[in-house]
Amino acid sequence: MDALSTVLEATRLRSVVYSKFPLSAPWGLDVVKDENSQFWRLVSGSCTVGSPDGRIIEMAEGDLVFVPNGSAHWIADKATSLRIPSPEFVKARRAGVNVFSGNGNVTTLIAGHFEFDYQPLHPFLKDMPPIIHIRQYVTENQLLLRQITQLMLEELNNEKPGSRVMLKSLSEIMFVNIIRAYLDMQQNGPGCGFLSALNDPRISKALKLIQDLPENNWTLESLASEIGMSRSVFFNQFKRLVHETPLSYLTNWRIRHAQKLLITDNSKIAEIAANVGYQSEAAFNRIFKSKTGQTPAAYRRGKLFQ
Numbered sequence: 001m002d003a004l005s006t007v008l009e010a011t012r013l014r015s016v017v018y019s020k021f022p023l024s025a026p027w028g029l030d031v032v033k034d035e036n037s038q039f040w041r042l043v044s045g046s047c048t049v050g051s052p053d054g055r056i057i058e059m060a061e062g063d064l065v066f067v068p069n070g071s072a073h074w075i076a077d078k079a080t081s082l083r084i085p086s087p088e089f090v091k092a093r094r095a096g097v098n099v100f101s102g103n104g105n106v107t108t109l110i111a112g113h114f115e116f117d118y119q120p121l122h123p124f125l126k127d128m129p130p131i132i133h134i135r136q137y138v139t140e141n142q143l144l145l146r147q148i149t150q151l152m153l154e155e156l157n158n159e160k161p162g163s164r165v166m167l168k169s170l171s172e173i174m175f176v177n178i179i180r181a182y183l184d185m186q187q188n189g190p191g192c193g194f195l196s197a198l199n200d201p202r203i204s205k206a207l208k209l210i211q212d213l214p215e216n217n218w219t220l221e222s223l224a225s226e227i228g229m230s231r232s233v234f235f236n237q238f239k240r241l242v243h244e245t246p247l248s249y250l251t252n253w254r255i256r257h258a259q260k261l262l263i264t265d266n267s268k269i270a271e272i273a274a275n276v277g278y279q280s281e282a283a284f285n286r287i288f289k290s291k292t293g294q295t296p297a298a299y300r301r302g303k304l305f306q
Helices: 003-011 086-094 140-157 165-187 194-198 203-212 220-225 231-242 246-262 271-274 280-291 296-304
Strands: 014-024 028-032 037-044 047-052 054-061 066-069 073-076 107-114 133-134
Touching: 003 165, 003 194, 003 231, 014 073, 014 165, 028 107, 037 047, 037 140, 047 194, 054 140, 066 086, 066 165, 073 086, 086 194, 133 165, 140 165, 165 194, 194 203, 194 231, 203 220, 203 231, 203 246, 220 231, 220 246, 246 271, 246 280, 246 296, 271 296, 280 296
Parallel strands: none
Antiparallel strands: 014 107, 028 073, 037 066, 037 107, 047 054, 047 073, 066 133
C-alpha cells in the first residue's frame, strides 16, 4: 500500500458533507477555529475568502478552498459585507431560518469537513498551509474534483436511498483528490513537508517501509541501506522534508499504529507492543504514555467505553 493510503487508514479519515448552501448577497460568515479539516466548493456565483495570514482569496465557479487544520477564516460575497459567526448561521439553519435572503446575486456552495481520530495530527496535515486554494479544472486531479462535485450535487438535489453513504464516500474520494491536486501544485514550487516527501521516490520508499513494517528493528543505517542512500544524506533529506528525524517518525508511527490496534484488535498489550516493534512491554508502556498521556491499558478502556 502507498504511504499516504496507510496514513489515511491509520488516522481513520471520516467525512461529513453539511449541505448545499444557496446564499443571497449580501452575506458573510466568520468561521470559528475547529479541530477538523474543512472545505468550501463554489458551485455557482462568486465569493471571497479571508485567510488567517491576511490573504484575500477570490473564488471562481468550480474553485475549492481547503482548510487543513480548521483555522479560523471568513467567507463572504465580498470582503466588505457584514459577517455573522458561523455557529449562529448553523443554529438559524437548523431552526429553518434563512439568514441571508437579500436581493443580491445568489451564490451556491457545498461545504463539509474531514475528521481524524488520532492526536497529535500526522505531519501530512500539520505541514500544510492554513488555507489552500485549488483553482478549477487545470490538472487531471482537478478535473476529477469537478466530476466528484457533480455526483455530490446529484445526491444533494435528489435524495435517494443510500444518499448519505454515497455523500460520505464521495467526500472521502474528494479528500484524496484535494491532496493529489495540492501535490500537483507543489511540483511547481520548492516544496517542503510530508506531502513533498511523497514525491521523493527514495524518501517515500523509506516512509512506506516504516509504515508497512513498524515491527522491524529499524536503524538509521538499515533504512538508508534499503533505499540506497548514505546515512548522512538520508538523515538530512528526510528531516528537511518530513520535519522529523527518521527514528522520531518511526517512534511516532509505532504509537499511532498501536493506538489503532488497541481499539480494533483484542490481542494482549504485550502482543500489540511486539507488533509495533517493542519486545519489552515496560518500554512500550513508557513510550506510549510519554506520547499520549495515558498507559495503553487506560487508552484502550477510554476508547472502548466512549
